[in-house]
Amino acid sequence: MVDGDYDHNAKRLKAIWDQDRIPVVLRRGGKGQSLRARLPFESENREWLRNRRRTRPVWIGGENQKYWELPKAWFNDFVNRALKKYGMVYIIQPYREQEICARACMEAEGHECQCSCMGANHGSGFHGSWFEVSETFAVRSREPELACRLMVSKRA
Template sequence: MSEFALKLVWNQEKIPVVLRRTGKGQRLRVRVPYSETNCKWLQNGRRTSPFWFASKKYWELPKAWFNDFVERCLAEYGKVYIIQPYREQEKCAPACQNAAGHECECSCMGVHHGAGNDGSWFEVSDAFSTRWGDQELACRLLTARPGSQLQPARGTP
C-alpha cells in the first residue's frame, strides 16, 4: 500500500485504526472515532491508562492490548483497520536459478530463472530456496462477521 493510501486510512475518522509496530518497547498507536468516553473505553477496567498524544491525535496502548482492542472495535464499530509491518517472501529453487534453458515450472514464474544465487537466497534444499524482501507497512480492514457473537461495549443495542 502506498504511503499516501496509508495516510488516508490513518487520518479518516469513521473506522478505528491501529498501528502495530515491531521492536522492543513499541506501543500500539490507535485512533478511534471521537467520544468523550474514549479513554475509559480503551482502558477497559485495566490499571494502566492509555496515553493521549494531543498534538498527533492518537492514543498509545500497551502492545499486549492488541487482540482485545481489535475484538472490542469489531464489537463496537463492526470494522477496524490494522496497519502493520510485513516482509514479502520470495520462493524459488536452486534448480531454477541455475537452469540453462527457458523452461521454468517454479513459483517465481521464471523471474529468477538462470540468474544464479547472488547470496541473498537461503537454500533449504535442492528444490527450495527463499528470501525475504524489505520491511514495509501493510493495511487490512477487518469486518465483523454477520451474526457473530461479539457484544457491543458501550451499551449500544
C-alpha cells in the same frame, strides 16, 4: 517493491490512518514500540480504551498527529472490542513478503522459466540471501513493509 507501488501503498496507508469513521490500530514491529490507535471521536474514548486496566492510554495530540498510544499487550483486546463496538477495524502492521524459488531456476541458462517466481530470479545465480530447504525449494524474506487489512465483524 517498485517505487510506484511503494508510493501508492504509502498514500493508501496514510488515507486509511487519516480517515475518522473506522478505528485503526498500528502494530509496529520494533522492540518496546507501543501500539498506535485512532478512534472515531467520542468523549469516552480514554475510558473505553483503558477498559478498567491500571495502565492509562496516552493521547498524542499535535497539529499533524492525533492518536492514542497503548501497550502492545492490548492488541488482541483492542481488535476484539473494536469489532464488537464498531463492526470493523483497520489493522496496519509490518509483514515480510516471502519469495519461493529453487536453485535450478536461479542457476538456469536461457529464458524458459516454469518456477513460481515467474522468471524474477531466473538465471540470477544462487547467493546467501536464500534459505535452501532442498535442491528444489528455497525461500527468502524481504525487508519488512507495512500492510493493512480491514477486519469486519461476523455479526449480522
